[in-house]
Amino acid sequence: MTVEDLSYKDKKVISIGIVSELTGLSVRQIRYYEERKLIYPQRSSRGTRKYSFTDVERLMDIANKREDGVQTAEILKDMRKKEQSLKNDQQLRKKMLEGQLNAHFKYRNR
Amino acid sequence: MTVEDLSYKDKKVISIGIVSELTGLSVRQIRYYEERKLIYPQRSSRGTRKYSFTDVERLMDIANKREDGVQTAEILKDMRKKEQSLKNDQQLRKKMLEGQLNAHFKYRNR
DNA sequence: CGTGTAAGGAATTCTGACACG
DNA sequence: CGTGTAAGGAATTCTGACACG
Numbered sequence: 462m463t464v465e466d467l468s469y470k471d472k473k474v475i476s477i478g479i480v481s482e483l484t485g486l487s488v489r490q491i492r493y494y495e496e497r498k499l500i501y502p503q504r505s506s507r508g509t510r511k512y513s514f515t516d517v518e519r520l521m522d523i524a525n526k527r528e529d530g531v532q533t534a535e536i537l538k539d540m541r542k543k544e545q546s547l548k549n550d551q552q553l554r555k556k557m558l559e560g561q562l563n564a565h566f567k568y569r570n571r
Numbered sequence: 572m573t574v575e576d577l578s579y580k581d582k583k584v585i586s587i588g589i590v591s592e593l594t595g596l597s598v599r600q601i602r603y604y605e606e607r608k609l610i611y612p613q614r615s616s617r618g619t620r621k622y623s624f625t626d627v628e629r630l631m632d633i634a635n636k637r638e639d640g641v642q643t644a645e646i647l648k649d650m651r652k653k654e655q656s657l658k659n660d661q662q663l664r665k666k667m668l669e670g671q672l673n674a675h676f677k678y679r680n681r
Numbered sequence: 682c683g684t685g686t687a688a689g690g691a692a693t694t695c696t697g698a699c700a701c702g
Numbered sequence: 703c704g705t706g707t708a709a710g711g712a713a714t715t716c717t718g719a720c721a722c723g
Contacts (some may be wrong), residue, residue: 474585
């Protein structure tokens with residue numbers, strides 16, 4: 462996946478009606494999940510909401526959880542937890558990589 | 572790039588207003604290029620045009636050529652030529668690959 | 682040929698609110 | 703709490719057409 466492809470997935474260009482079609486959620490529901498901080502659309506110059514494919518996936522995830530009876534507050538907590546553990550993970554990987562590099566180069570370049 | 576990422580790039584979800592912002596072309600121009608067969612948006616259930624990121628790129632390409640004074644008929648020809656040569660290319664690659672596989676397996680599996 | 686624009690109508694989106702539960 | 707809905711207004715989109723060049 463190139464940098465450009467990433468930007469496609471995260472580019473906020475989809476209007477709420479299309480997101481509704483894509484996710485099966487009502488426009489009302491999508492707006493409500495924003496109110497509950499579960500999703501962050503971008504606003505166009507005239508105030509209409511714009512979503513990315515990533516947002517659409519997130520909304521489908523939310524829809525599944527709601528179907529299981531999970532409340533939005535719970536979903537929010539879970540998502541924050543998941544993001545945090547992802548961050549920790551990345552930090553750990555970084556540290557390990559640095560360690561390896563250090564070990565490798567410790568007695569070189571001097 | 573996974574299959575999913577490909578579908579993002581080709582998924583027709585962007586309305587003409589956003590495409591206009593993204594490309595710098597007027598809505599009128601975008602519709603006209605469709606009339607000239609340079610671009611094929613999808614239609615939503617209520618008849619509004621929907622574009623993909625691929626379409627957006629194609630439109631930027633068209634915009635550049637138009638700036639150089641190339642007429643739409645010319646652009647259409649060039650694009651068809653390019654698509655054809657791409658197809659030929661892929662066929663050639665396929666043939667060569669088949670040839671290699673044949674050479675490799677000719678005296679095996681029997 | 683390529684693009685702007687006014688025209689009229691239909692559909693979208695927005696917000697704040699009331700309803701139900 | 704989560705979602706539907708009616709309300710009023712603003713902005714979008716569509717098509718066919720006239721204009722200019």
